[in-house]
Amino acid sequence: MTTDASSLPKSLTKGSRPPGILTDRTFRVLALIAGLAVLVILALIAIYTTREALPWFREEGFGIFTDNWDPAKNHFGALGLIYGTLLVSVIALVLAVPVSIGIALFVTEVAPRSIRRPIVYTVDLLAAIPSVVYGLWALLVLVEPLASLFESVSDATASIPILNTIFADPSSSGRSFMTAGIIVAIMITPIVTSITREVFATVPESQKEAALAVGATRWEMIRGAVFPHSRSGMVAASMIGLGRALGETIAVALIIGSSQRVTSNILGPGDTLASVIANQFGEASGTHRAALIGCGVVLFAMTIAIGMAARAVVARAERRSAGTT
């Protein structure tokens, strides 16, 4: 970088070095500290929780991946919890992603300009509601009608193979994997919607107009121009939603039914890593406490693994869509 000193104003060239350089250096150091702080905090959390969880890893060994969570008998196998965490997240994604894409398409492609803002605003408002409020609402309002709905779904599918194991024994109080999945779906809808909306908004107007010009209907235009262009963005949005769903705690703790086991029955009670920590930490001591902190470590690792997998998927989708267009 060469600057002709004589062309600069006099105030800047006074002294040995221009004052702007000093400010710039300070800024760089501050930014570096801020950036490193994130890594340091993350490392400290990982080290501390792992250390606190060591008794669990030592006592159970690979037993931590068995389906046997029984604090009364000092068995802490977390497979049921890992399974529950994934199941609730998958239910939530299956319910939330299509709805979110629908909302995003409606807002970007269908709705008249005047009502776009209110819709976006309302959806974003959902994200501002605290988790515990969703949980309480589900507990006070949702569980009873769901319990009777589950009952009738279970009756209707009693003679259909596969379905009669998935919908086998509905929880009579309405607390189940499904209930938790529904609530988490509502909670992740805003974030998935707003990201897909942003992505759809980046589709070049010219491509959409080109599709319409060759006689495509609106749906054909969306399928041919909007979706291919936004595939990686949609995957990324779903993955961010999944990340949120994995860690959702209080609402899930209130309505999942607290039964720690692997079961194909999604209408029955279950438990997740995050909710078991919230529910049992207060009364836990010794290995039980270590196991609950260990559940946090497992959840941490799962979130990182899924985040990395998501990046890989997005990168691949990007390469593929770059190839097709």
Add this chain to the structure above:
Amino acid sequence: MKRISACLRWLVPAALIVGLVTSGAAVAGAGGAPARVGPATLNASGATFPQPYYEEVIGAFKAKESGVTINYAGGGSGKGRQDFSDQVVDFAGSDGLFKPEDTANIKGGEFLYFPTVAAPVTVSYNLKGVKGLRLSADTLAKIFQGQIKSWDDPAIKAENPRAKLLSTAITVVHRADGSGTTENFTKYLTAAAPGVWTLGSGSTVSWGSDTQAGQGNSGVGQVIKSTDGAIGYVDFADAKALKLQFASIKNQDGKYVAPSTKATSAAVSKAEVKTDLTYNPLNAAGKDAYPIAAPTWILVYKNQTDNAKGDAIKAFLNFVYGEGQKIAPSVDYAPLPKSLLDKAKAQVKQIAVA
């Protein structure tokens, strides 16, 4: 004109607040005996089971000793014990005892158990037209383990020959969160139904997959209330507040006793008290004793390093053993029997203030 009314709108509540504050201060200044202890702030956490009682007593204590502020944060017995051994609280509440292997990690050295009150754990149920259900420990164990699945089971009928029991399915309701109440209930079943009860005891046990869970005592109570044929264990105060039906439980002497503060005190008086004032009132002998009685303790370090706090803790414990015992029945907790009370009062003197 508009501006004036806007001003008034703000002024009136402001004046009210100022008035309230000053009158409140006047009352506090004029009220009762002069403060003798403090100023001190005691922070505590732990068992939620006696929390309504502690809040009541702390309120009454504050009225007497205005210099002492006590914050009892709840959070569960396990958290209380952890906080206590990490010395982040001045005292802790706990429904259970330290495990021998955990006592090595206690930072503040020697500590004392102070029993405060006891309370029955009810077996509450929801069955239309059935009042005063009678259950023995074996039947109870089989119900909560899912071996007895309907209300017209011969075992239940045999104990309730006159009750109209239909074939309603039994829904077992338990705590979703780890709980001292669960621990006491399962300890009782372990002690009273040996050989039948196989789930063990602890703050969480591995309940059957067809059972239901509720958050806290009130959560369990709500599920029982809204489910026909439900049965669960709920603390006395919440069961009464929700107007639940509760069963009479067969005690060691073969008598069916309904939960009450009196029957709980009877159970506590029969329990064998160890030298550290720990005792186990579960499955107690005596014909008037309600067998599912839950104890609770306050944990205090023997050597207090802060004078003001040490004195405040002593004053609070003396208050609990004096006026506090009279408050207990009004909030559905059982006072301690005299023999235990005398020992506890004597133990307060063991707290050493530097």
